[in-house]
Amino acid sequence: MSVIETRNLCKYYGKHRGIVDVSFSVEEGEIFGFIGPNGAGKTTTIRILLGLIFPTSGTARIFGKDCTREGHEIRKEIGYVPGEVNYYSSVTVDELLNYSASFYDRVDKKYIKELCEIFELDPKKKFRELSTGNKKKVAIVQALLHKPKLLICDEPTNGLDPIMQNRLFEIIRELKGQGTTIFFSSHILSEVQKLCDEFAMIKEGKVVKTGKIEQLAGFNYKSITLQSRQIDELERTLKIPHRRIDDSTISFKYSGDINELLKKLSEIQIENIWIEDPSLEELFLSFYEEGER
Numbered sequence: 154m155s156v157i158e159t160r161n162l163c164k165y166y167g168k169h170r171g172i173v174d175v176s177f178s179v180e181e182g183e184i185f186g187f188i189g190p191n192g193a194g195k196t197t198t199i200r201i202l203l204g205l206i207f208p209t210s211g212t213a214r215i216f217g218k219d220c221t222r223e224g225h226e227i228r229k230e231i232g233y234v235p236g237e238v239n240y241y242s243s244v245t246v247d248e249l250l251n252y253s254a255s256f257y258d259r260v261d262k263k264y265i266k267e268l269c270e271i272f273e274l275d276p277k278k279k280f281r282e283l284s285t286g287n288k289k290k291v292a293i294v295q296a297l298l299h300k301p302k303l304l305i306c307d308e309p310t311n312g313l314d315p316i317m318q319n320r321l322f323e324i325i326r327e328l329k330g331q332g333t334t335i336f337f338s339s340h341i342l343s344e345v346q347k348l349c350d351e352f353a354m355i356k357e358g359k360v361v362k363t364g365k366i367e368q369l370a371g372f373n374y375k376s377i378t379l380q381s382r383q384i385d386e387l388e389r390t391l392k393i394p395h396r397r398i399d400d401s402t403i404s405f406k407y408s409g410d411i412n413e414l415l416k417k418l419s420e421i422q423i424e425n426i427w428i429e430d431p432s433l434e435e436l437f438l439s440f441y442e443e444g445e446r
């Protein structure tokens with residue numbers, strides 16, 4: 154049984170599209186990246202999973218239970234890091250975390266302290282006194298303190314500095330090691346590639362691609378950049394659509410037989426060559442273009 158399963162999930166806000174026909178599944182113990190730009194429908198999907206809003210049609214199930222009808226049962230086992238963090242401004246971090254803990258049975262107070270130390274949070278500070286990043290850290294601790302079976306994060310690194318982002322990634326990997334399932338929404342492809350096992354890409358409310366994260370890294374072309382003093386001859390010999398970067402450099406995408414390319418290149422004096430996997434940003438565009446066809 155999948156931990157999360159959505160089938161043809163649609164949400165319209167009046168006439169306005171939220172998400173359309175969103176179907177994916179997340180298996181136990183995996184880190185699932187949900188990638189899409191602003192307005193793609195990530196938060197809408199998450200809010201349906203949490204039972205905060207109801208779908209217009211389709212189904213969403215967590216641990217086999219219906220997110221709309223059995224939300225109160227499901228939520229006991231979920232930790233949620235919201236995209237935007239807003240709590241009562243005059244409560245302290247300590248008060249807030251204790252209040253959160255009171256919703257669950259058997260929360261280990263030592264674990265809360267440990268989490269505050271990891272994220273360098275001052276428990277005595279009032280919420281309004283915290284910076285955006287520190288507010289985010291409170292939300293992260295609040296999502297983790299009851300050791301949920303499923304952690305749902307909506308753009309969790311927003312506002313965190315690189316050191317804290319790494320600490321969050323370390324904790325997420327540790328949790329995965331302990332069998333926790335993680336749903337990780339982001340618009341930053343590189344962090345999804347660093348962390349996740351599987352992914353779904355969402356664009357304008359629709360899932361355009363799902364798969365294993367390796368598929369993102371090994372998309373079937375290479376980005377090649379060549380530097381040569383015989384640039385005109387190089388262009389004539391290659392006969393491949395390319396971009397001229399300057400007087401001696403061209404770059405192009407290549408998905409054919411690499412031996413054929415090397416044979417052609419051996420005829421020309423090459424000063425430098427860079428052969429790279431496409432960046433995730435390029436992949437994003439490729440998948441998007443694929444989705445549009």
Ligand SMILES: Nc1ncnc2c1ncn2[C@@H]1O[C@H](COP(=O)(O)OP(=O)(O)OP(=O)(O)O)[C@@H](O)[C@H]1O
Nearest residue numbers: 166169170171189190191192193194195196197198
């Ligand atoms: N309460 C609402 N009323 C009307 N439209 C909404 C509402 N909430 C979201 N939408 C619309 O639904 C679409 C999906 O928005 P959503 O917030 O789910 O995207 P997102 O991928 O989370 O984007 P972001 O990264 O900017 O948070 C957008 O077009 C948005 O304008």
